Amino acid sequence: MLATSGTLLVPQFLKAFEQQNRQNDSDRILIVLQLSGGNDGLNTIVPYRNDLYYKLRPSLSLSKEKILTASDELGFNPALGKFKELYDQGFVTVINNVGYPNPDRSHFRSMDIWQTGSQSNEYLSTGWIGRYLDSNCEGCGSHTAVEIDDSLSLALRGERVKGMAIKDPAKLYHATQSSFYKTVSENHSDEPTIEYLYKTMAETASNAQYIYDKSKVVKSTLEYPNTDFAKRLKTIAELIQSGIKTKVYYASLSGFDTHVRQAGQQERLLTTYSEAISTFVKDLKATGNFDRSLIMTFSEFGRRVEENASGGTDHGTANNLFLVGGKLKKPGFYNQTPDLKKLDQGDLIYEIDFRQVYSTVLKNWLNTNDASIINQSFPPLALV
């Protein structure tokens, strides 16, 4: 079991280097936002000059008049007004055509692939952020990666260290403060598995207390939209402001599986996304935390180029991925719009491997050895 752990693969001098580096950038934060269900990328970032787009989507396509034009080729879905403002200010990089070889069109399988950072024919039981914890988090606690939810996604599960799922810091704190929980978690056992459980309980209690103590005094002064997703981002903003030592935050917005009547549903979801992230960025700026934050948004796949007969789209492959931050190397469109003439069974052919984006973020943003976490070496992209 030990032989597989990431830290052993890193030579000692590199570790020292890493630690030094980490001190310099130790306050950097990564926020991962997951759009579950497969967001339709082509109606998110619209190739409005492309005749094929209009031909294949007679009823779903968005006309040039409707969209928020951003370049000679591309424009944003009108629901992304607030997000487009961030784009105009140079705080957004849109990477087109992100995917992986031999794409899987099943939600859960493709989500697994994105969350574990595996190849499409490989099954990993740890997530990419979990492996980041394994190799960088010797004794630093589960709160290093926090998911704003009631249960923990595979992405945040490492072999030895796992992140924490917290929807409401006060709730978790109170759950671990009952006299029963406290009494029990103070125990120990000689049996390793039982000891592991006691240790997990004790750590949960102390992490919950740490987070609660730090965050209870921080209340965001901004008014967030009244959506569940915006509330989650507000919680993240408050946790960041509280100064807790969390490196990675994770939150999801679900409902993008638009097989039927896509237009209304996607617009509603994109509005939710756009308004929440706009307030969130405003909040981070107001508290001086924006420059140390990088927000990455992905979905498990894009959707079929051609619309279906129910006013929706079916599962597809490559998709766009967004980075939001104050320190982007190449704000705007990172690469060309997808080629709609060259499709694989009606689906886009990916151009950039998502693991190359992960690697870049790990190496250039979190200053860690990306190859040991992604299990493959990718040259970094000029993103951050």
Add this chain to the structure above:
Amino acid sequence: MNITIPQPEVKHLMSRATFGSGIKRLSLEAKQIYKEAEKINPLLSVTKPDVDQSDLRAMKSDPSRKQMVKELLNKSKQDLMKLNVDWVEKMISEPTLREKMTFFWHGHFACRTLIPYFAQQQNNILRESALGSFRDMLMAISKNPAMLQFLNNQQNRKDHPNENFAREVMELFTLGRGNYSEQDVKEAARAFTGWGFNVQGEYQFRQRQHDFSSKSFRGDSGSFTGEEILENILDDKKTARFITGKLFRYFVSDQTVPSALVEEWGDQFYASGYDIKKLLQVIFESKEFSLPANVGNRIKSPIDLLVGLMLHTNGKFENPQSIVFLERALGQIVFYPPNVSGWTSGRGWIDSTSLTFRVALPMLLFGGAETDFEASDDGDANGLGKEPKQKRKLHCNVDWASLAGQFTKTSSDETIANIESFLLARPTTLANRKYITRMAGATSDGAEFIKKAFIGFMSVPEYQLC
């Protein structure tokens, strides 16, 4: 009236080889686990789909088609729920070795389907040969509509092979990674071309889509059929060892696996013609199975935990649908594995959030506590859907007075010891025992004492283990 806790070795066997003895099967002896597993009661929750999809296709321009599709989807969602609840209730009412093995194979041949009847059909295949021949099981599963659909073999055609089934059958079901080449996957896929099914859930061999030309597979060549590929895989001892290793980790220990022993047992399994029951007997009667280091330290899967809670209390859910919510909250939904490699195991089940929920669970079920826990949504529009957002009561009815009659001894210390040894595979700490005794002892009411003591012992970390 008073119950007798079985000897430690019987208790250990029951908790691993079955879903546990619970209250009702305390007098069962070790050898009876095979006897009670002989009976095969299939799961009969849902009926064959009565709408033919080809009818729907023919109705393409008919305005009522949309409505029919919608109703069909709703019906299948309800049926999937029913199937799920019925199976878990079956594990509770028939917690036998056969049911436990059906659950093991369900995780081994992990599969998802949106057609409830297909899911049930597959489940019954697994139950039927759960203790029989692995050879028969593999053949049957490979021709099972749910599996063929899940691994895209319906799309595996001569002019356009789909490798999904061919790959997984070797990687996850039989040989294990590293015992075949990429070329073997391609060649095997060609042998499985034309293996399909119809809407009635019947296997169909589509001759015109089958590739009859020569294949070279793992050193042999010939115009192999799919059956011959499976025979070739079964004729390799590595398959027997792979399955044996998985059973060892499931039943004996997921911490240390003695490879020489697994190899020896695997070779015996092979020599027996893949007789599963014989292999299980070897495992359960082995020295390793009863080693103190292998007792009471296996982390229960969510289903083990849930079924165990019901068996220990003889409890009944006020609303059986709560079962599905709990499966989701605990991270293991039957008929809905995370992917074809099945569920995690051991420490994979434990993180700070899941453990907090697990130790709070007895209070939710038996103590009247409420939860606003929200299980996460996988985003699939065709998935099981999400329960309404609200504080929920997951109340379970338990006849505490009757349990008091069975567990109460002359002194409260003896009663506590009785309950602890019934519920826990390993004793908890002195401090915990004292705390629970004090908590329960605050009342003079016998049933209330038993209830508090039960909830107390079910909430300590040792209860997470079997």
